[in-house]
Amino acid sequence: MSLDHATPDLFDYRDAQPDLxxxxxxxxxxxxxSYARILAAKTGDALPRGIERDRAALSAWIEAHKAAPPAGKFANYPSSKQVAFAERIARLKRGTVPPECFQDKTLMSRWIDSNKPR
Incomplete structure (x- = not known):
């Protein structure tokens, strides 16, 4: 006995879900x-009509209108908040932040993640 003959289109999804x-x-x-409204106010551009109904379209609009990441000599340096947080962790642990962390925000982030109190 074979299932193929008894129910030929049992697993045919095209009829069950035609509009995928x-x-x-x-x-x-x-x-x-909220973020899109803030961006629109900063850039002076209006939000397109009906964009609140489409998450993907709003994400694309945000990507097109958000500020470019900083470029230049100091773009890869950690932020002042990152440095302050790392120094506070170092004081709590009675240690120091490695000097190379002050030159690279990724290293600083990893150092913070591996040393922050749990």
């Missing part, structure tokens, strides 16, 4: 909308 991919996009989150 999903037709309705996910709505934008409140955080997304």
């Amino acid at each position: 991919p999903l037709g309705q996009p996910l709505a934008a989150t409140e955080k997304q909308m």
Whole structure:
């Protein structure tokens, strides 16, 4: 006995879900909308109509309008908040932050993650 003859289209998904991919996009989150409004105010651009109904479209708009990351000689240096946090951790542990961490924000981030109190 074979299942193929008894139920020939049991596993045929085309009839059960004819309109894949999903037709309705996910709505934008409140955080997304808040950030987009702030960006729109800073840049002077208006948000497109109906963009709050499409999370992916709003993400694309945000990517196109957000400020470019800083470039230049000091772009890879850790922020002052990162340095202050690392120094506070070092004081708590009665140690020091390695000097190379002050030259690279990724190293500083890793040092903070591996040394912060749990």
